[in-house]
Amino acid sequence: MKSNISKNPTMKDIARIARVSQATVSYVLNNSAGISQKVRERVLEIADDLGYIPNAIARNLKNKTSNTIGIIVPDVMNSYYNEMINYVEKMTREQGLFSFVCNTMHDPKIEEWYIVNSIQQKIAGIIICYGLTNRECYKKLDQHGIPFVILDDLSEDEKNSCIIMNNIKGSFLAIRHLIKLGIRDIAYCSQALYNIALRERYKGFRLAMEEAGLSVSEEMIYISKEHKDYDKIRLGYTATEKILSKGFPSGIFAATDHIAFGVIKKLNDLNIRIPEDISVIGYDDVPLSGIISPSLTTISQPIKKMCKLGAVTLFSEINNEGYKANNIMLEPKIIIRESAPDPLTYQKGGFQEKNKGFRKSVI
Amino acid sequence: MKSNISKNPTMKDIARIARVSQATVSYVLNNSAGISQKVRERVLEIADDLGYIPNAIARNLKNKTSNTIGIIVPDVMNSYYNEMINYVEKMTREQGLFSFVCNTMHDPKIEEWYIVNSIQQKIAGIIICYGLTNRECYKKLDQHGIPFVILDDLSEDEKNSCIIMNNIKGSFLAIRHLIKLGIRDIAYCSQALYNIALRERYKGFRLAMEEAGLSVSEEMIYISKEHKDYDKIRLGYTATEKILSKGFPSGIFAATDHIAFGVIKKLNDLNIRIPEDISVIGYDDVPLSGIISPSLTTISQPIKKMCKLGAVTLFSEINNEGYKANNIMLEPKIIIRESAPDPLTYQKGGFQEKNKGFRKSVI
DNA sequence: CTGTTAGCGCATTCAA
DNA sequence: TTGAATGCGCTAACAG
Numbered sequence: 001m002k003s004n005i006s007k008n009p010t011m012k013d014i015a016r017i018a019r020v021s022q023a024t025v026s027y028v029l030n031n032s033a034g035i036s037q038k039v040r041e042r043v044l045e046i047a048d049d050l051g052y053i054p055n056a057i058a059r060n061l062k063n064k065t066s067n068t069i070g071i072i073v074p075d076v077m078n079s080y081y082n083e084m085i086n087y088v089e090k091m092t093r094e095q096g097l098f099s100f101v102c103n104t105m106h107d108p109k110i111e112e113w114y115i116v117n118s119i120q121q122k123i124a125g126i127i128i129c130y131g132l133t134n135r136e137c138y139k140k141l142d143q144h145g146i147p148f149v150i151l152d153d154l155s156e157d158e159k160n161s162c163i164i165m166n167n168i169k170g171s172f173l174a175i176r177h178l179i180k181l182g183i184r185d186i187a188y189c190s191q192a193l194y195n196i197a198l199r200e201r202y203k204g205f206r207l208a209m210e211e212a213g214l215s216v217s218e219e220m221i222y223i224s225k226e227h228k229d230y231d232k233i234r235l236g237y238t239a240t241e242k243i244l245s246k247g248f249p250s251g252i253f254a255a256t257d258h259i260a261f262g263v264i265k266k267l268n269d270l271n272i273r274i275p276e277d278i279s280v281i282g283y284d285d286v287p288l289s290g291i292i293s294p295s296l297t298t299i300s301q302p303i304k305k306m307c308k309l310g311a312v313t314l315f316s317e318i319n320n321e322g323y324k325a326n327n328i329m330l331e332p333k334i335i336i337r338e339s340a341p342d343p344l345t346y347q348k349g350g351f352q353e354k355n356k357g358f359r360k361s362v363i
Numbered sequence: 364m365k366s367n368i369s370k371n372p373t374m375k376d377i378a379r380i381a382r383v384s385q386a387t388v389s390y391v392l393n394n395s396a397g398i399s400q401k402v403r404e405r406v407l408e409i410a411d412d413l414g415y416i417p418n419a420i421a422r423n424l425k426n427k428t429s430n431t432i433g434i435i436v437p438d439v440m441n442s443y444y445n446e447m448i449n450y451v452e453k454m455t456r457e458q459g460l461f462s463f464v465c466n467t468m469h470d471p472k473i474e475e476w477y478i479v480n481s482i483q484q485k486i487a488g489i490i491i492c493y494g495l496t497n498r499e500c501y502k503k504l505d506q507h508g509i510p511f512v513i514l515d516d517l518s519e520d521e522k523n524s525c526i527i528m529n530n531i532k533g534s535f536l537a538i539r540h541l542i543k544l545g546i547r548d549i550a551y552c553s554q555a556l557y558n559i560a561l562r563e564r565y566k567g568f569r570l571a572m573e574e575a576g577l578s579v580s581e582e583m584i585y586i587s588k589e590h591k592d593y594d595k596i597r598l599g600y601t602a603t604e605k606i607l608s609k610g611f612p613s614g615i616f617a618a619t620d621h622i623a624f625g626v627i628k629k630l631n632d633l634n635i636r637i638p639e640d641i642s643v644i645g646y647d648d649v650p651l652s653g654i655i656s657p658s659l660t661t662i663s664q665p666i667k668k669m670c671k672l673g674a675v676t677l678f679s680e681i682n683n684e685g686y687k688a689n690n691i692m693l694e695p696k697i698i699i700r701e702s703a704p705d706p707l708t709y710q711k712g713g714f715q716e717k718n719k720g721f722r723k724s725v726i
Numbered sequence: 727c728t729g730t731t732a733g734c735g736c737a738t739t740c741a742a
Numbered sequence: 743t744t745g746a747a748t749g750c751g752c753t754a755a756c757a758g
Contacts (some may be wrong), residue, residue, distance in 0.1 A: 144370065
């Protein structure tokens, strides 16, 4: 039934055929009040007949904004950020907004490229899922009046919206748990400390050790120097190698689950028993942390809550509702599994079935 | 040094200050020939001084196209698609193109929403990373003249560009390997067969069994009926439960690695030994398949090659270079690890170190 | 109730 | 070598 007058019909085409003005067509299609039923029906029918699809670019030019938002992550291969993308994308779509995903690999050049492009595209808002390496970007966004929300990091400028996690507490939870297991010599491994989350986790580790009156041997600390170490599993593998070449700790605390996977892999390969010889704790509670053998004790963060808060804040800023989220802090909790079991269960010589279980479903 | 005349200066602002016409500014900024050195310098300096950032929307309206492409995936939580996003995003960025990531959960409504929005945004092209459930979408894109490339699926219309994997051969590799290990009773589990890749894997399984003269017991086949089964690990877990309630196969072939992770988890929980009691083979060779214990024997596909071919094809279609990729087929290979080891190594009673190793680096 | 008109910011043709 | 003028497709204020 489609008469293919033009491949990409515009309001003008509809207007000509319906013998009304282009403005009238606009009114009809935008459901503006004050159009007679007769004209409305005729226009809608012709629009449908022509297979009319509005040109969002023209509309955006007129409105001086677009209906898209950006999601900036450092690594689309990391399931921690996948989860954020998953939540944020869903919420924005439900708002009728399109979402860009920007993958930066923590590279300041790439970060800037995306920010500049976002400004050029007159993007409605941005959710930044980590602390940008290139801090100039925040200023640029401010200058151009583009609202943004930072997840899991603080910006220098207090008036920006940030939702952060209590990473120091997370490390305390981990270390205290190891100590409960009677472990006193604990190694730490992390990727380079390029954002607040990583710095606080490290800081929390040192503070917790101090609190317990334990000394930290610098040889038992492996922190990668390279920003480009994006293969976190391999990093954990190498870190464990390095650490074992200098000593034999009873516990290893990894700054992220993926690093912990590498640690476990290395220990498995060396036939070092987990947790009997060395206990391992990770951070993030990614979906696979319950699947790996032994399943990983780890720190879980309320990611969904963070994303929800972040998205709601951004939407309200976009709509000028004036709602701001100033440095809201969310609390982590520890998920005890096989790699550093519950002391009571463990002493009984067996693991409870629940400790083997799945992580809560992601959706 | 910035004189903040306007928050978002336009060419008009620059023109006024430089006392030239807006057209001249456009010439300068686009490096058109035929502008005096003097004017060029003055304009550039003022543009810089004002912090001018071009308005991509206006340019796109004029050009009737945009500098963005879409990447459509069914599930951002799946590392198989993460890898594709990773490659494609990198290549498009290097082309100076922005990329949308669209997450559909295989939902035909969401697929359509993204396609319609892409048309509205006058997107330059789309890379579709799986077979769309909603086949009407392909027609819509054709109608509106938007170039697209389909990865890992065929479209009904032969003139569309498709890059496909030889999934039938992949299943043959898996089954033949199990048979080499002396295994004759093989179970199969898969998510719902909503695309060609899954259907061919299943078909390949049956053909390979037939070729070997083995009968397939329908009770040893678990294929989820629900499209919404997006938690693949849990699916594998449940599937194994179901299968074991009806029999005890010597081998389980899973349609994807994530399903295989669930299978392994279940077997581990039941203290069923892998591979001594049951061998397991997955499909996709996701990064974690080498990390899990036992590490997973799986079918590896040339994802990077596929993405590269797909992107190059799309770029050439966008630039009207007329290059088409008609049903190019790429070949898989088997990666032998612990869950279904090499028969020779295995008979010697031990695994070679290499079988424990990492998957090749992703980057 | 409907039409006229005036831009949004830019690229580009035609004149000068 | 530069400027004036036009239009991409749409929204919205204003007029009738």
